Amino acid sequence: MNIGAKYILKGHEVVVTYDIIEWVLWMEKADRRVKNTYVGDVQISTVFIGLDFNFWYMNGTPKLFETMVFGGAKDKYVQRYTTWEEAECGHSIVVEEVKRSFTYIMQVKNGIL
DSSP: OOTTOEEEEETTEEEEEOOHHHHHHHHHHOOOEEEEEEETTEEEEEEEOSSOOOOSOTTSOOOOEEEEEESSTTTTOEEEESSHHHHHHHHHHHHHHHHHHHHHHHHHHTTOO
């Protein structure tokens, strides 16, 4: 963990900064969205969070991106990543998980299972 570090993006590359003003100004204006997908009325959102959310491991890689599910069977599910590429891939995996859970629920509701 890099104490006091904040993170911004230059393109899709993560850049560390210790300048709180630079970070705040960047966070105010930046498009931090990696992907946003709806499956029915369930939203899957993946964003750059700009802070290290790797709370559990003081020596692990920083977790700077987050996928969160809003609604459905996986409501409030969260997954975190280190890089933009991991976040894109992780988003796609979560979307597929939501689709599977949505399909399963619909099959149960329709008496198929």
